Amino acid sequence: MDLKDLYRDVILDHNKRPRNFGMLAVPPAHEARGANPLCGDTLRVWVQLDGERVTDVKFEGKGCAISVASASLMTEAAIGHTRAEVQAQFERVHNVFTHHDAPLDPALGKLAALAGVRDFPARVKCASLAWHTLNAALSAADAEQPSATPPTVQTE
């Protein structure tokens, strides 16, 4: 294992200058909160929809380089795509995190930079937190009556 496999330049860059860092107004956006109880990291993700299309995603939080870079890359990968496309990307990313030897799907694009995580099992939760939180925010959008408090997900 090489540290440079985990901390690739793309990861370090997104950690230093996270993209789409900030908040969206609720409503019209939907929010979810994520927490990693192991390390105390917390994350908030906002998603804005126009019908089936994700028009904007923002996030805020404190976390390690892996969790911040993963969230940042995720926002770029989601904005402008349909919910079905985002879901497909979520499944591809999840597959990368959890299957050590799975070949990298070319459709991952820049997200392939996250693949180094699978050699560091203790860090998979850091990388997956943002994705689970985005999923929860999208689920919140499906609720007919928006709840006063945003849904919260935890890494297990």
Add this chain to the structure above:
Amino acid sequence: MTDDTANTAANAQPFSAAEVAALRADFPILHQQVNGKPLAYLDNGASTQHPRSVIDAEADYYRHDHSNIHRGVHTLSQRATDAFEAARHKLQRFINARSEREVILTRGTTESINLIAQAWGRTFLQPGDEILVSRLEHHANLVPWQIVAGQTGALVRPIPITLDGEVDFQGFLDLLTPRTRVLALSHVSNSLGTINPIEKFIAVARERGIITVIDGAQAVSHMVVDVQALGCDFYAFSGHKLYGPTGTGVLYGREALLEAMPPWMGGGDMIREVRFEGTTFNTLPHKFEAGTPNIAGFIGLGAAVDYVQGIRLARIAATEEALLHYATAQLLAIPGLRIIGTAPHKAAVISFVVDGIHPHDLGTILDQEGVAVRSGHHCAMPVMEFFDVPATTRASFAFYNTPAEIDQLVGALHHARELFC
């Protein structure tokens, strides 16, 4: 009490490099490579490693003497009972309890404190009573009090800490009211290493009849603890932070208080006579020891006590103090590194943050260099909140650590900075 009483760290000599090398040979686990580098185990605050004598004591027990205790007249049961009770006797002498009746054997500090909160607290706390808990506490000396407060209507009040990471004595005095019933305080902070001057807190509490509950998990491996000299009502610690097995712990309690408390858990061993019409309970300490305990673990813990007393706790303390000073100076020379917890009296624990590098990333990078540290909130989230950091990296030292291992830590931190900064 042990010979250590007269030999405080102040007049004891640290182990020489040759002595440390010889002592390291007692610890098989230390001699290995991790990720291609020699292991530098600097996570002793989480759990200490075991000398061969402890491992052998447990294994020998299983090979030759294992049976259940306090039951059966056969030879193995008698041997197991004798060995188990001999361990209790060693622990009683180790902390200078008045008698073995005051030494309850538990699964660990956490269980010890829950036992006090439930058996004493649930029985004697009234709505509106106040429980003072320092902001420095491990969650294990906070959450049990929150639970019993919820059950009884008592209130948990945080004692403030200073910017150095000490419990604020004046802040404690200011919080005292006629309703104050409990003081829950750590002897040594697990997250920062602060050695609290608990004697003066206990003195004030005793004058007012406030029950004192001391979390000694981080203290007993670093200093001589004499519960009679401290004057506390309860003192809790864990075996696995004292070079002993996991799943072993001690609750010292003042006998009169233990007598007044009802049992916490019911079951075998804690009873005298059981009838459906009513049950009478065993005498101390067995009243609080329901079920078959970790017999082998306590025999191992007895061996661990023999080990630290054999090499002398005072010399352990002096050695660790030298390591603390060396590590503090080396770490402070790293640009962007800030030590959290700068009390004048500290155990060999250094919590720190490095600008621009999250503790979790540091933990991974250090591990790749063979250095084991803890990164996270150290089960002390209120402490992290106070210092406005999500987490810290914590290096915690034992007498078997060396200056070379501290250099290895420092080298790994420079490597992390090259990668990130």
